[in-house]
Amino acid sequence: MPGTCTIVIPTYNEEKNIVNMAKYIRNLYPDFRIMFMDDNSTDSSKRLIEELNDPKTRLVTRRPEDRGLAASVLQGIVECGTDYFMTIDCDFQHPPEALGDMYKEMEKGCDLCVGTRVDRFALGFVRWAGSWAFNVYCDLYLLYHGKRIVEDLMSGLIAGRTDVFVPVIKDNWKGLEMKGWKVLLDLLKFGPSDMKISTAKYRFGKRAEGESHISGNVVLTTFNQCGRFGKFCGKLYVKIRGA
Ligand SMILES: Nc1nc2c(ncn2[C@@H]2O[C@H](COP(=O)(O)OP(=O)(O)OP(=O)(O)O)[C@@H](O)[C@H]2O)c(=O)[nH]1
Numbered sequence: 001m002p003g004t005c006t007i008v009i010p011t012y013n014e015e016k017n018i019v020n021m022a023k024y025i026r027n028l029y030p031d032f033r034i035m036f037m038d039d040n041s042t043d044s045s046k047r048l049i050e051e052l053n054d055p056k057t058r059l060v061t062r063r064p065e066d067r068g069l070a071a072s073v074l075q076g077i078v079e080c081g082t083d084y085f086m087t088i089d090c091d092f093q094h095p096p097e098a099l100g101d102m103y104k105e106m107e108k109g110c111d112l113c114v115g116t117r118v119d120r121f122a123l124g125f126v127r128w129a130g131s132w133a134f135n136v137y138c139d140l141y142l143l144y145h146g147k148r149i150v151e152d153l154m155s156g157l158i159a160g161r162t163d164v165f166v167p168v169i170k171d172n173w174k175g176l177e178m179k180g181w182k183v184l185l186d187l188l189k190f191g192p193s194d195m196k197i198s199t200a201k202y203r204f205g206k207r208a209e210g211e212s213h214i215s216g217n218v219v220l221t222t223f224n225q226c227g228r229f230g231k232f233c234g235k236l237y238v239k240i241r242g243a
C-alpha cells in the first residue's frame, strides 16, 4: 500500500497565498492531507480555508503563547498521523512539484528527504553568503557530535517518516528550538545518526504574494541550536547588532 502523507505548512498572515497553495497541492496530489499550522493570523486565512470545504485540508489555529515557525512545524509533524510528513512554505518559494519527487524518495525507503536548492543565489549574494556560512558552522557542530550532515541544511523543504521523527521530537521536546526557523537542524541534531537520507533537487523561487516574515531573529535562534558556543555567538551577534 502506498504511504499516507501530510503536507505541514507553517503560516502567518498568508491570505494572499493560502488558497492558491491549498488548491495547487490538491490538484497535484489528490490523496495528500494538508495541515496549515497557523499562528493566529489576523487576516482572513482561517475563513478562506474553511470556505474551501476540503475534508483533507485543515487549518490548525495554534496557542498564541506557543508562537513560532519551528514550533508550528514540529506540532504539525507530531499531530499529522500519516506515514510521512512534508514541510513547505506557503509563499511558493518552494515549488509544490518537488513534493512529488520527495514522496517518491520516501517510498523508496528513506527516513528523511531533504529538498536541496540548486540555485541558492536566487535571494541575492548577502543571503547566500549568510546561508553558506551558517551551513558550514552547523555542519561542524553536527560532525563534532557524530551527527549526519546534508548539502542544504538551511532548507525548509523536507520530508520524513513520522515513526522515526515523532519519537525524536517528543523525547527532545525541551531541547528543541521552538522560536527558530531551522527545523531540519534539530531533526539532524536529535535524530538517529544511522538514518537513511535522500535528497530532491529544486529551484528556489521568489515569494509569490505578501510580505516576508524573516528577521534577524533567525540568526540568533540558529546559533542557539548549536550548543554552548553557538549560544555565546548568538549573544555576541545581539550585542553587535544592538538588538
Ligand atoms: N506558524 C507560523 N508560520 C510562520 C511564522 N513566520 C513565518 N511563517 C510562515 O513560514 C513560512 C516562511 O516564512 P517567510 O516569511 O516566507 O520567510 P522565509 O521564506 O524564510 O524568508 P523570505 O525568503 O524572505 O520569504 C511562510 O509560510 C510563513 O507564512 C510564524 O511565526 N508562525
Ligand SMILES: [Mg+2]
Pocket (backbone or CB within 6 Å): 089, 091, 093, 207, 212
Ligand atoms: Mg518565504
